[in-house]
Amino acid sequence: MVIPTSIYYLFTPMLVILAGILAERAGSPKIRDIVAVAVSALGVVFVWTLYSALKAAPENILVFSLGGGPPLGASFEIDMMGIFMAFSTTILAFFATVYSYNYMEHDTRLTEYYTLLSALVVGMIGVAFAGDFFTLFIFWEMMGIASYALVSFRKSLWGPIEAGFKYMVMGSVGSTVLFFGIALVYGITGTLNFAQISTVIRGQPINLWYYLIFALFVVGFGVKTAIVPMHTWLPDAHPEAPSPISAMLSGILIETGLYALTRVIFILFEPSFFKVTVSVLAALTMTLGNMLALRQDDVKRMLAYSSIAQMGYMLIGVSTGLAYGLMGTLLHVLNHSLMKGLAFLSVGSVVHETGTRDIKRLNGVGKSMPFTSMAVIVSFLGLGGVPGTNGFVSKFILFNAALGADMLLLVILGVLNSALSMAYYLRVIMVLLSGEAEEGLTAKEAPLLMVGVTLVMAVLIIVLGLYPSPVVGIASKAAESLVDNLSMYIGVVMS
Amino acid sequence: MSRSNMIRILLGIEMILNAGNFVFIYFATQHAAMGVVDPLGQSIVFMSIVTGGCVVAVGLALIVNAYKHFKTVDSRELRRLRW
Numbered sequence: 001m002v003i004p005t006s007i008y009y010l011f012t013p014m015l016v017i018l019a020g021i022l023a024e025r026a027g028s029p030k031i032r033d034i035v036a037v038a039v040s041a042l043g044v045v046f047v048w049t050l051y052s053a054l055k056a057a058p059e060n061i062l063v064f065s066l067g068g069g070p071p072l073g074a075s076f077e078i079d080m081m082g083i084f085m086a087f088s089t090t091i092l093a094f095f096a097t098v099y100s101y102n103y104m105e106h107d108t109r110l111t112e113y114y115t116l117l118s119a120l121v122v123g124m125i126g127v128a129f130a131g132d133f134f135t136l137f138i139f140w141e142m143m144g145i146a147s148y149a150l151v152s153f154r155k156s157l158w159g160p161i162e163a164g165f166k167y168m169v170m171g172s173v174g175s176t177v178l179f180f181g182i183a184l185v186y187g188i189t190g191t192l193n194f195a196q197i198s199t200v201i202r203g204q205p206i207n208l209w210y211y212l213i214f215a216l217f218v219v220g221f222g223v224k225t226a227i228v229p230m231h232t233w234l235p236d237a238h239p240e241a242p243s244p245i246s247a248m249l250s251g252i253l254i255e256t257g258l259y260a261l262t263r264v265i266f267i268l269f270e271p272s273f274f275k276v277t278v279s280v281l282a283a284l285t286m287t288l289g290n291m292l293a294l295r296q297d298d299v300k301r302m303l304a305y306s307s308i309a310q311m312g313y314m315l316i317g318v319s320t321g322l323a324y325g326l327m328g329t330l331l332h333v334l335n336h337s338l339m340k341g342l343a344f345l346s347v348g349s350v351v352h353e354t355g356t357r358d359i360k361r362l363n364g365v366g367k368s369m370p371f372t373s374m375a376v377i378v379s380f381l382g383l384g385g386v387p388g389t390n391g392f393v394s395k396f397i398l399f400n401a402a403l404g405a406d407m408l409l410l411v412i413l414g415v416l417n418s419a420l421s422m423a424y425y426l427r428v429i430m431v432l433l434s435g436e437a438e439e440g441l442t443a444k445e446a447p448l449l450m451v452g453v454t455l456v457m458a459v460l461i462i463v464l465g466l467y468p469s470p471v472v473g474i475a476s477k478a479a480e481s482l483v484d485n486l487s488m489y490i491g492v493v494m495s
Numbered sequence: 496m497s498r499s500n501m502i503r504i505l506l507g508i509e510m511i512l513n514a515g516n517f518v519f520i521y522f523a524t525q526h527a528a529m530g531v532v533d534p535l536g537q538s539i540v541f542m543s544i545v546t547g548g549c550v551v552a553v554g555l556a557l558i559v560n561a562y563k564h565f566k567t568v569d570s571r572e573l574r575r576l577r578w
Contacts, residue, residue, distance in 0.1 A: 134539050141546035148553050158564040165501065165557045165570075172508050172550045179515040179543060187522040192535060 003064050004053050007076065009046040010126060012039050013119040020111030029110065033101050036114035040097040043090035043121060051083050060481065061492045063131065074138070075193065077131030077493060080478040081330065085128035085259050088334045092251050092341045093121040095453050096244040099345050102447040103244060103352060113153060120146040120248060124256045131493070133182045133192040136260065140178070144171050144224070147253060151241045163236040170223055170233045178220025184213050185268070195493035198267045198486070206273065214274065217264055218281075225257035227315070228285040231308050235292070238307065239300035239357070243348025246300060250307040251341035255333045258311065262318050262326070266482055271321025279319035279410055286312025286417045293424050298357045299350075302424055303343055306383060309421060310336050316410055317398050325401035326479035327472070332394035334471060335464065339382040339391055342457040346375035349446035349454065350432075359428060363435035369445050373432050375454035380425040382461050385418050390464035393472070501561065501568045505554045512547045516540045 019035035054062055060080060067073035097117065104110060123146060126139030148171060152164025186192055188209065189200040201210070219230065226234040234254070238246045265274050289309030296302035310332070317329030349372045351357050354365060366373035382389035395418065402411045445451060464471060481489065523536025558568060565572050 134535070134542070137539065138542055138546065141549070145546070145549045145553055148550075148557075152557055152560070155560045161557060161560045161564055165554075165561055168550070168554050168557060169504055169508065172554075173511065175546075175550075176508065176511045176515055179512065180518065182539075183515055183518040183522060186519065186536060186539075187525065190522075190526040190533070192539070 003066065004050060004062065006046045006049045006053075007064075007066065007129075009043060010122050012042070013115050013122055015039060016118045017111065017115040020114060024111060032111060032114065036118065037094075037097050037101060039118055040090070040094045040121070043125075044087075044094055047083065047086045047090050047125075050078060051087070054078060054080070054083060059488060059492050060477075061489060063493050065131075074126075074135040075131040076129045076135065077194065077489075078129050079489065080474070080481040081259075081263070082128040084330055084474060084478040085256065085333070086125045088337045089121060089124045089128070089252050089256070092248065092337045093117070095341060095345070095457055096248050099247075099348075099450055099453045100242075100244045102449045103348060104242065107154070107242075109153075113150075116146045116150050116153075117245070117248070120150065120253070124252060127256050127260055132194060133185065133197075137175075137179065137182060140224075140260070141175055143253065143256065144175055147171075147245075147249060150245045151237045151249070153242060153245070157240075160240040163233075163240040167233040167237040170230070174220050174223025174230070176220075177216055177223075181213055181216030181220055184209065184216065188213075193493070194263075194267050195490040198490055199494070201268050203270065210269070210273075214265065214269065214277075217261065217268075218277070221257050221261035221264070222281075223257075224254060225261060226254050226285075226308050226311055227281050228288050228308070228312075231285070231289075234308060235301055235304045238304035238344075239298060243300075243344055243351065246303075246348070247341040247344035250304065250344060251337040252333075254307065254311060255314070255337065258314055258318070258329075259333070262329070263482065265318075267486070275319055275321055278315055279407060282312050282315035282319055283410060283413050284312070285309070285315060286414065290417050290420045293421070296424070297359050299347055299359050299362070299428060300344070300357050302359070302428070303340065303347065306421065306424070307340055309417065310340070310383070312417070313395060313398055313414060316402050316407075316414060319410070320401045320405040320407065321483075322401055322405055323476070323479045323483040324404065325398065326483055327476045328394055328397035328401050330475040330478050331397060331468075331472060332391075334475070335382070335390040335394045335461075338457055338461055338464070339379050339389075342375060342379040342454060342461065343383060345450070345457070346372050346379060346454045349450050350376070352450075353444060353446055359431055362428075362431050364432075366432035371451045371455060372446055375451075375458045376432060377429050378458040378461055380429055382465070384422040384425045388462065388465050390461050390468065393465060393468045397472075499569050499571045501558045501570050502555075504570060505551060505558070508554075509547060509551060512543065516543055519543075 020032040023032040062078040065073045065075035123139045123143030130136035148168040152160040154160045189197045223230045238250050286309045289305050293302050293305035314329045314332050317325040382391035385391045385395045399411050519536050519540050523533045526533040
């Protein structure tokens with residue numbers, strides 16, 4: 001059991017808060033921003049070193065525990081799927097932090113902001129790497145608490161406070177439901193380790209308790225994942241948060257919920273057990289998300305509803321129960337984190353410069369902000385699934401997998417939903433490019449750093465759309481590590 | 496949970512969490528080995544108390560700020576965000 005040094009990245013929020021306090025004392029707060037950016041860049045390096053260590057490891061799994069054995073320490077099991085999630089997280093976190101440098105410069109209390117942001121990132125990485133429910137729950141709560149505070153960060157306005165309170169109540173009830181589910185699993189098996197639980201529960205005849213556990217997990221993870229009956233916090237919380245935080249929440253936090261749900265239900269149950277439930281949830285989520293997005297005039301709120309719809313597409317992949325479908329889901333997680341991250345960041349630039357989120361008032365803004373508008377257009381076309389962007393690749397794989405699993409109805413619904421979603425994406429693009437700017441609405445191009453980040457992300461979207469094979473390869477290995485190689489995974493952990 | 500007072504809502508959440516803690520403690524006694532209660536069940540209860548405390552801290556901070564904006568702790572007044 002060798003502990004990779006790079007795992008100590010999980011303690012970096014401490015570094016950020018220390019640097020923040022020292023920099024404020026020294027009277028040069030810019031140092032703190034630079035440290036925060038450096039720490040987020042370090043995250044990408046950290047995931048890369050772990051990835052190389054993982055490739056060198058036998059069976060492609062790293063198992064170790066931090067701070068002693070299971071009752072006292074946190075145990076980690078890093079496999080390809082966790083690495084894939086952590087990679088998506090750190091990449092988006094880097095972009096969001098660099099973007100915050102200019103976006104948040106008029107705000108105060110930035111030490112708290114950067115510390116919470118880095119705690120959020122570390123929480124999500126921890127969820128991705130967790131090897132037992134103990135570790136999973138701690139990092140889950142860490143991610144949740146950081147996000148409640150970040151949503152209501154601008155406490156001088158009433159909107160963030162109301163949204164934050166709603167999110168806090170729903171999120172913590174969700175975590176409590178999850179805690180009950182963990183308690184029942186612990187009651188049945190007497191352990192919290194994923195692999196040991198899997199050997200006890202998986203493949204057993206289904207009884208009432210298993211249905212209850214499944215329901216508790218779907219509700220508990222589903223609140224953060226914004227699966228439809230539990231989605232009501234999302235359209236309030238995402239628009240009210242500062243734009244980089246909206247990008248983090250929409251781009252990767254809800255996907256982390258989906259990742260945890262996927263990992264847990266695949267480890268506990270056979271795919272045939274949850275197939276029907278998850279596909280019904282998928283259909284509901286994408287249809288309702290798109291329908292409600294159509295009638296929004298607030299552009300960030302529209303994007304929030306579109307996130308709900310995209311979660312529906314991702315659930316299609318989970319409901320197939322095949323490695324190919326799960327590969328589509330993982331690919332869509334990475335692609336969606338880039339696309340929705342870019343959408344929120346570039347729309348954030350527009351909001352930052354014009355001061356309004358109302359689509360009807362944004363006429364002709366594109367002429368005065370050409371680069372930002374270009375980024376908006378690329379991200380919206382990607383979200384709609386236009387060929388040439390990465391959104392097309394992952395949606396194609398998802399629908400293809402559903403066809404392979406004989407779920408024709410879900411595919412038809414998905415394609416219809418994709419077409420429907422283009423209606424509201426095209427509306428924004430049309431408004432930005434056509435017409436004359438409103439009287440008194442002055443817009444100029446956003447600061448260089450913000451434009452730079454959005455353009456880099458736009459280029460990434462197109463590159464991954466035209467040349468997806470490297471990412472597809474990693475995603476496919478990641479999906480296989482969970483679905484096909486589950487017995488090998490258990491064997492490595494138990495030995 | 497069905498009360499409209501925000502502080503009562505927070506208390507309700509804490510009570511549900513405590514119920515979960517008790518479930519864990521009960522199961523920990525069921526999985527006792529060699530006369531010793533299973534430490535795993537107890538350690539997760541400690542962690543859950545800590546995280547529950549953090550949630551309450553954030554929640555109370557939100558309530559204070561909500562009071563500053565809305566001049567009430569009645570959650571029915573927080574209805575300006577719709578659709």
